[in-house]
Amino acid sequence: MIRLKVNGTPRTVTAPADMPLLWVLRDVLRLTGTKYGCGIGHCGACTVLIDGARANACLTTIGSLDGAEVTTIEGLGTPAAPHPVQAAWIDHQVAQCGYCQSGQIMAAMDLLAQRPDPTDQDIADFMWGNICRCGTYPRIRTAIRDAAARLRAETAE
Amino acid sequence: MSRLGRIARRTFLLGSAAVAGGVAIGYWAWKRPVANPLPATLPEGAHAFTPYVVIDAGGVRVIAPRAEVGQGIASSLAALVAEEMDLDWPTVRIEHGPPSGAYYNGKVAAEGFPFAATDSGMLARGARGLGDAVAKFADLQITGGSTSVADAFDKMRQAGAAARAVLLSAAAEREGVPRSGLRTEAGAVILPDGRRVPYPALAELAAGRDIPLDAEPKAPRDWRLLGRPMQRHDIIAKSTGTARYAIDMDLPDMVFATVRTNPARGGLNGMDADAAAAMPGVLKIVPVDGGAGVIADNSWTAMQAANAIDFSWGPPPFPADSATMWEQVAASFTEDRRDSRLKDEGDLGAALAEGEIVEAEYRVPYLAHAPLEPMTAVARLADGRLDLWTGTQIPVFARDRAADRAGLDAGAVTLHVLPAGGSFGRRLEDDCIAQAVDLAMAMPGRPVKLTWSREEDMARDFPRPMAMARGRGAVSGGRVTGFDLSVAAQSVTASQMGRLGMPVAGPDVTIVAGAWDQPYAMPACRVTGYRVPEMVPVSSWRSVGASMNGFFHESFLDELIHAAGADPLEERLRLIDDPLSRKVLEAVGEMSGWAGPRPADGIGRGVAFTLSFGVPTAEIVEVRNTESGIAIDRVWVAAEVGRIIDPINFENQMQGGVVWGLGHAMNCELTFTEGRPDQNQLNLFEGMRIGQCPEIAVHGLENGDTVRGIGEPPVPPAAPALANAIFAATGQRIRDLPLWNAVDFA
Ligand code: FES
Ligand code: FES
Numbered sequence: 001m002i003r004l005k006v007n008g009t010p011r012t013v014t015a016p017a018d019m020p021l022l023w024v025l026r027d028v029l030r031l032t033g034t035k036y037g038c039g040i041g042h043c044g045a046c047t048v049l050i051d052g053a054r055a056n057a058c059l060t061t062i063g064s065l066d067g068a069e070v071t072t073i074e075g076l077g078t079p080a081a082p083h084p085v086q087a088a089w090i091d092h093q094v095a096q097c098g099y100c101q102s103g104q105i106m107a108a109m110d111l112l113a114q115r116p117d118p119t120d121q122d123i124a125d126f127m128w129g130n131i132c133r134c135g136t137y138p139r140i141r142t143a144i145r146d147a148a149a150r151l152r153a154e155t156a157e
Numbered sequence: 158m159s160r161l162g163r164i165a166r167r168t169f170l171l172g173s174a175a176v177a178g179g180v181a182i183g184y185w186a187w188k189r190p191v192a193n194p195l196p197a198t199l200p201e202g203a204h205a206f207t208p209y210v211v212i213d214a215g216g217v218r219v220i221a222p223r224a225e226v227g228q229g230i231a232s233s234l235a236a237l238v239a240e241e242m243d244l245d246w247p248t249v250r251i252e253h254g255p256p257s258g259a260y261y262n263g264k265v266a267a268e269g270f271p272f273a274a275t276d277s278g279m280l281a282r283g284a285r286g287l288g289d290a291v292a293k294f295a296d297l298q299i300t301g302g303s304t305s306v307a308d309a310f311d312k313m314r315q316a317g318a319a320a321r322a323v324l325l326s327a328a329a330e331r332e333g334v335p336r337s338g339l340r341t342e343a344g345a346v347i348l349p350d351g352r353r354v355p356y357p358a359l360a361e362l363a364a365g366r367d368i369p370l371d372a373e374p375k376a377p378r379d380w381r382l383l384g385r386p387m388q389r390h391d392i393i394a395k396s397t398g399t400a401r402y403a404i405d406m407d408l409p410d411m412v413f414a415t416v417r418t419n420p421a422r423g424g425l426n427g428m429d430a431d432a433a434a435a436m437p438g439v440l441k442i443v444p445v446d447g448g449a450g451v452i453a454d455n456s457w458t459a460m461q462a463a464n465a466i467d468f469s470w471g472p473p474p475f476p477a478d479s480a481t482m483w484e485q486v487a488a489s490f491t492e493d494r495r496d497s498r499l500k501d502e503g504d505l506g507a508a509l510a511e512g513e514i515v516e517a518e519y520r521v522p523y524l525a526h527a528p529l530e531p532m533t534a535v536a537r538l539a540d541g542r543l544d545l546w547t548g549t550q551i552p553v554f555a556r557d558r559a560a561d562r563a564g565l566d567a568g569a570v571t572l573h574v575l576p577a578g579g580s581f582g583r584r585l586e587d588d589c590i591a592q593a594v595d596l597a598m599a600m601p602g603r604p605v606k607l608t609w610s611r612e613e614d615m616a617r618d619f620p621r622p623m624a625m626a627r628g629r630g631a632v633s634g635g636r637v638t639g640f641d642l643s644v645a646a647q648s649v650t651a652s653q654m655g656r657l658g659m660p661v662a663g664p665d666v667t668i669v670a671g672a673w674d675q676p677y678a679m680p681a682c683r684v685t686g687y688r689v690p691e692m693v694p695v696s697s698w699r700s701v702g703a704s705m706n707g708f709f710h711e712s713f714l715d716e717l718i719h720a721a722g723a724d725p726l727e728e729r730l731r732l733i734d735d736p737l738s739r740k741v742l743e744a745v746g747e748m749s750g751w752a753g754p755r756p757a758d759g760i761g762r763g764v765a766f767t768l769s770f771g772v773p774t775a776e777i778v779e780v781r782n783t784e785s786g787i788a789i790d791r792v793w794v795a796a797e798v799g800r801i802i803d804p805i806n807f808e809n810q811m812q813g814g815v816v817w818g819l820g821h822a823m824n825c826e827l828t829f830t831e832g833r834p835d836q837n838q839l840n841l842f843e844g845m846r847i848g849q850c851p852e853i854a855v856h857g858l859e860n861g862d863t864v865r866g867i868g869e870p871p872v873p874p875a876a877p878a879l880a881n882a883i884f885a886a887t888g889q890r891i892r893d894l895p896l897w898n899a900v901d902f903a
Contacts, residue, residue: 016437023457027413032405033398035578036456037529038611042840045529073398082397089396093388093805096813097227098395099402099529099578124848131839133529133579134227135816137850139809 004065006031007075017063021055022046024062025072033073033102037131044130047103048072054110056129073102076109084154085109088147096134104130108144116152118144191293194257195220204364206320208259209238209313212360217242217344218250222260223309224300224550225253225391226528226580227813228868229806232389234309236802240382241317241374242324242356243341251390253574256552258296263289264304265297273674274771275735295659300550301585301697303770303866306802310864311374318372327363328354377800386805391576402578403533403547408604411535412440413456414596415608417463418448420616421832422694423471425449433462442466443599450596456608463610473832475692479623482692482829483520486625489645489689496648496688497664499673503681508639512631515720517713519628520893521705522826524621524698525834525842530578531614532589536597537604538563543570543594544604548577548584554657555587562594581817582697585653586619615837619656619696620827622647622689624705626672628713631681632721637728640679640717644669644709645687649702652695671703671769671873672710676735693829699817700872703769707873708822708880708894711765715881716890725764725881726751726777733766737797737861738773742766744795744856745775759783760790761886765874771863772870773797776815778851778878782886786901789819789849789879794871795856799864804857811855811871818875820845824897849902 002013006029015024022039025031025048037045039058046057049071077083082090085105095101104127111118111126118126123144132140195205203213211218221234235251238244254260292299321341328346329336331354338349345353377384394400419425428449430442438458443450449466453459476482534547536559543563549555549572556572563570577584593607609617624646631639648665655661665688673684698704718728726746733739742764746752749762756762759782766775774796781788792815801807825842827834836842876894883900884890891899 019455019457023455026405027455027457030407032401032407035530036404036608037531038839039460040611040838040840042838043529077397079393079397079399082393086396090388090393093392093809095227095389095392095395096229096809097529097577097579098391098400099227101395102398105396127847130847131529131844132847133527133581133817133844135813135820135845135850136809137816137845137847138812138853140847141850 002062002066004067005069007071013062015062017061019062020058021048021060021062021065021070022057025057031072031074035099035102037100042129043100044103044107045100047106047130049106049109052110052113054107073105076105084150085112085147088143088150092139092143092146094136094139094143096136100130100132104132104140108147111144112148112151117148191259194255194259198255204360206323206363207316207368208257209316210242210320212356214357216248216250217244217356218252220254221251222254222257222298223305224548224574224580224584225576226300226548226550226584228810229389229803230300230305231391232387233306233802233806234313235390236382236387237309237313238317240380241314242321243343245343246382246387248344249390256298256556256572256574258293258298258553260298261292262297262299262304262308263292264308265292265299265302273676274768275676296553298551298553299585301582303772303869306866307771307864314374315372318374319368319370322369322372323363323366324356324359326366327359331359331362383802384800387803389806400576402530403535403575404530404578404608406535406546406606408535408537411604411606412452412600413454413459413608414450414452414605415456415459415463415610415613416445416448416450416592417466417468417613418445418617419468419470420837421470421473422447422617423473423832426469426471428469429467433465436462436465441599443596445592445595450592450607452596452600452605456606460610475832477832478830479828482623485692486623486645486689489687490627490643491687494645494687494689495685496668497666497686498683499666499669500682500684502683503679505639505641505681505683508631508681509629512633512638513720515628515630515632515717517628517716517892519626519709519712521624521708522828522894523623523693524821524825525615525618525827525836526581526583526698527615527618527839527842528577528579528581528583531611532583532609533607534590534593535604535606536593538597539602541565541569543597544573545570545590545593546573546575547590547593548575548580549587549590550580550585551587551657555590558587559590559594562591563598581699582701583618585697586656588617611839612837615842616834619653619694621698621704622649622695626709626713628709630713630717632717635721635723637679637714637717637721637732639681640714641683642672642709642713643685643687644672644706645689646705647689647691647695649695649697652691653697656694667702669706670701671706671767674768675710676738676768676773677729677732678734679732700769700869703767703869703873707765707767707769708876711767711874711877712880712892715763715765715877715884729764729766735773738766738768740858740860741773741775741795741797744858745777745793748793748795748854748856749777749779751777759886761882761884763878763881763883763885765878765881767870767873769870769873770866772865772867774870774874776871776874776878778819778875778882780879780882780886783903786903787883787886788903789851792851792853794853795858796867796870797858797861798867799861800859801857807857807867808855810867812853814867814869814871815853815875816845816850818872819879822876822879822894822896823902824895826895
């Protein structure tokens, strides 16, 4: 039995210790915003935050998460009240098929926590592991810059 | 289905055979209005006005009957209706609707005929009309060929205008005022005294009326929604993790499944599944064609168990390795494999005798679709009914074939079409749906969610064919004077339509699409297609034949232009003889400042132009030769699309198409060993990463009078523009894709 927090809510999970967090989220907790793309850490579709740092949920076993805090896309904001990073994604209409975007947004969360004013090179390096087959990269870059400005404005308030 | 329908469906004729042989479809039957499939599906209080508009107490629902695979089609189509009905855009509800022949795609079949998009002659127009008739009788509800907007542009605007017309007459009657004094705004009729009557209040009264067949859509100058930036209806869900794809379906009592089938597509000689069956959480192991499915209490357990099955696979039904496959392709430039010669202009012999000869050979590899959501489908068989939830571009086929498989009438099958996490042509196949049906039959009463592993998705894709081209041309006096291109490839149409049970006759235009139909006027020009026998089964991959022929044609033309000592853009402008295409080339030249100062040493620019799916598209790529390899810094792209429905989605699709074209040209290929693709994961089939993505400037032209789709046209010129840019920067001419076999990328 593993105890952890998911999006701020304490959860107790009964699952084999080697079951990846990705499938615990999707099939056990029924939080399907986190996506499966490759299962081997190469696409970033499954990106979540673990204790604030981005991680590939497909490579993180549930057994390693006792006491951890996991944040998924569902933990950021809602359609009615999106998080500022999500709001930037909405305003710039980044998504095409949208399948990669949960992972892109979660990776951007960690980037912006570490670099409130990221350079193009920061974005290129940090977001490298998140594939978008639809090719929305130009809009992802724009949305990240805009989200950074929104978050800085919030902190300044 | 009608007898005519069955005939049309069985003999889906493509190419000159259809034109020469004719198709026995009466004009009257073709013009007859389609039956509306909606009334049978509606609850009390909801009324259908045309197959596209439903009004109930909650407002207006628009049926957008094409697959949403990322191209924004649900919003684009709904906007056509919303414009005509003066709906309040954010409150419009959009649904895919039921599979139905009423939603046939009249443009997609026309794509198969061998007439260039620039050909407006009588025969060409007649053939396009024939395509419409074939589509109608064959219930071809298909998403593909960048045709969705073109097909819907008149139909759905007329539907919206007709719905508005009956609502107006209902309001006039109810209020006892003349119709001429009424107007519409934000989902309501506005009375002369300024009072608003929302459409739902009029729906019941209006429902009994005849739908006018002649309601005129608005003139574009009166548009309030179309042509301006609009928010896609799926954008909030896709930015908050709340969009639901088939992989996200959650139904009461649902079980989770995966499949493992022969990665070399041969048969199954035997398997030992004892260890897998004994794994905790495994519920059932079910034979499927060429392998086995595992049903478990979660997807991970199902995938683990599938990996634990010891399979003994049969040999591949095609040459086992890439070297042998290339031999097969290279041996196909023969008379008996000649498939088409759709262009043969001027005196090639004379041109070649006079000028300096240039010869070159090009190769492109098999390519996977690899949508980021792997193949998924959910099926539930209960009480003699089958329910399916999946993303599909062929809903009528998928439903009917699932019904056959389950031994049910089509009427007992409900197909819920969901948005897909990408497709790029992959969801034109129903293989995964068929497996989901098999699994559901083994688990009656319970919904079964089938999720393919990425490895399965890569191994069992139906890729873009590998292909080879041989060019022989002549230059003289600083000009290109002769151009002879021969292309050898498998037939996508025969392979794909064969799987759908629709044998095709005649040459396959896709073998030469993007090469034979280019609007250049050269003194002598010939394009010949050769059909390689079926090897790995192949399918439509974003931009289909033009994805390879754009590279062949524009690489070879570039070589000729350089041999002539001419400027790559200037010479193309001199040769092009279609006014719309010329404007596109001029536009991209202007955007990039092509005529300005020459780029510094180590920086190179390449240009390419392809007319595909009726859209002339030109791209200029700028690369820099750095210590860590080629960096792609900037891309300019211009395209002529007649009308831009939504400038934001237009830009996003164009940029995405460029990234798709460049990324696959850089580093993607499927090679085969023992019949299996060597690349079975995304780290071996990367495409472009964000750090490699250039700035991409997009310009849309609206000079033509035909509305065109933009999902595919930006793809074909990307690869040759990149290769031409690398040549300009380094002097290295690369004739085989992917390019990274010859150069590094930064
Ligand atoms: S699914 Fe985890 S990185 Fe691809
Ligand atoms: S939006 Fe489709 S994969 Fe990124």
